[in-house]
Amino acid sequence: MALDIVATTSNLDEYAGAQKVLLDIHNGIKHKYNCKVLGFIPYEKVHPKYNIPASEYVKFGNPFYLNNKILLVHARNVMAVIMVIKRIFFLNTRIIYIAHNVYDTHKNISFFPYNIVSISKKVTENLLGYFGLKNRNITVIYNGIKDEAAGKPQISFKQNGKIRILYSARVIDVKRQLLIVDQLNGKLHADIEIHFAGHGPDLALLYEKCRDSVNFKALGFVDGVNELVKQADFLMLYSIQEGLPISLIEGTMYGKPLLINDVGGNLEIGVPGVNGIELKKDWNIFADQLNSLVHLTTEEYTKMSVNSRARYETMFTYDAMVNSYTRLIDSLQPQPSATYYNSTDKQITNAYTAE
Numbered sequence: 001m002a003l004d005i006v007a008t009t010s011n012l013d014e015y016a017g018a019q020k021v022l023l024d025i026h027n028g029i030k031h032k033y034n035c036k037v038l039g040f041i042p043y044e045k046v047h048p049k050y051n052i053p054a055s056e057y058v059k060f061g062n063p064f065y066l067n068n069k070i071l072l073v074h075a076r077n078v079m080a081v082i083m084v085i086k087r088i089f090f091l092n093t094r095i096i097y098i099a100h101n102v103y104d105t106h107k108n109i110s111f112f113p114y115n116i117v118s119i120s121k122k123v124t125e126n127l128l129g130y131f132g133l134k135n136r137n138i139t140v141i142y143n144g145i146k147d148e149a150a151g152k153p154q155i156s157f158k159q160n161g162k163i164r165i166l167y168s169a170r171v172i173d174v175k176r177q178l179l180i181v182d183q184l185n186g187k188l189h190a191d192i193e194i195h196f197a198g199h200g201p202d203l204a205l206l207y208e209k210c211r212d213s214v215n216f217k218a219l220g221f222v223d224g225v226n227e228l229v230k231q232a233d234f235l236m237l238y239s240i241q242e243g244l245p246i247s248l249i250e251g252t253m254y255g256k257p258l259l260i261n262d263v264g265g266n267l268e269i270g271v272p273g274v275n276g277i278e279l280k281k282d283w284n285i286f287a288d289q290l291n292s293l294v295h296l297t298t299e300e301y302t303k304m305s306v307n308s309r310a311r312y313e314t315m316f317t318y319d320a321m322v323n324s325y326t327r328l329i330d331s332l333q334p335q336p337s338a339t340y341y342n343s344t345d346k347q348i349t350n351a352y353t354a355e
Contacts, residue, residue, distance in 0.1 A: 005029065005329065006058070006066065008038035008082070009074035015047045016170065017246045018100040021119075021143050022074045023050050028322030030056070033329070038071075040078075067091045070329060074098045076110060083111040094332055101243040102126040102264050115332065117141050117325075119244040120265025139328055142268075143244050144321030145253060148226060153255020153309040157233055157301045163293050164193050165259065166232035168225055168247040171200030171218075174240045178202055181209045181216050187287035188215045189294050194236070197222045226250065233301075234259050234293070238279055238286075242266055249316045255309035257301065259290070269316070275308035 007026050009019055026035055036058050039046060043057050058065065063085045071093055073079045079097050086093050095113035102122055110131065116138045118124040124140055127133045169175040177196050192215055196206060199221035210216040222228055229235065235251030235258050242264030249269060251258055258270030261279045270276025279286050
């Protein structure tokens with residue numbers, strides 16, 4: 001008899017990274033298990049790009065629907081709600097929490113189950129260090145994506161004499177697009193172009209700041225971003241906070257060198273001196289690093305490109321991710337007693353159901 005697997009997260013009306021990972025895992029394992037996606041909004045409001053069949057979507061209503069199921073939780077705020085519901089209704093629900101990000105807030109009101117998936121080493125360090133989750137089963141499973149690059153790097157360096165840098169991310173404070181334009185304006189070589197792809201609350205202001213600029217272009221939401229990735233020379237992210245960015249993994253899939261700062265799992269995708277360049281915190285040094293790209297030789301670029309593709313093949317393939325989740329799900333064993341802990345590992349209660 002196939003196991004019942006339910007994946008859940010918040011904000012399924014928005015098209016974002018953690019939600020895309022949820023759907024990738026769901027679609028990868030549903031041939032083996034009875035899989036559903038649990039949301040908190042009507043099906044009609046789910047973002048259409050997720051392509052969730054109506055038969056595979058359940059809007060949360062009855063808490064007992066979760067009973068006797070394995071629940072994959074992809075959001076910290078949802079995790080807290082689920083733990084409370086499980087306790088109140090004494091549900092026989094086994095939970096796997098997928099930690100997508102590095103956090104430094106709400107430590108004492110964050111609750112976690114025994115089984116946790118961390119998507120990067122930096123996220124694991126955050127779980128063990130900041131949240132103090134010592135007595136947990138933490139498994140590192142890197143995000144993976146399907147190979148759409150025909151098995152080889154797409155090397156395209158200095159087309160039309162320009163170096164095109166793609167910055168693909170939601171246009172919001174934490175991604176720092178506006179700050180980048182403000183700080184680098186007037187400091188970049190004329191042959192450096194940074195293309196911002198993505199939608200978000202700061203998009204209108206980004207359009208205004210990029211108007212008539214030689215170095216910056218705001219593209220807004222792009223349907224079919226892979227074409228932009230193929231045409232780019234580099235992929236860049238300079239966020240305040242990250243987990244394991246899908247946009248950077250897409251870059252490695254196409255063999256693009258990465259320009260990244262040391263947050264989240266960025267440096268696990270783009271290794272400085274191998275397939276990436278670590279961008280510094282000082283804005284003047286940052287500008288100098290970008291300007292130095294015009295002196296990069298084709299041989300140097302090609303080496304980084306080949307290394308980037310190799311890193312994708314070694315660490316971030318779709319099949320490897322799906323197989324890892326399948327092994328973890330199959331390995332779950334009921335705990336003798338489901339003991340709940342908060343982020344400081346203080347015992348909250350014992351339930352009479354298996355975790």
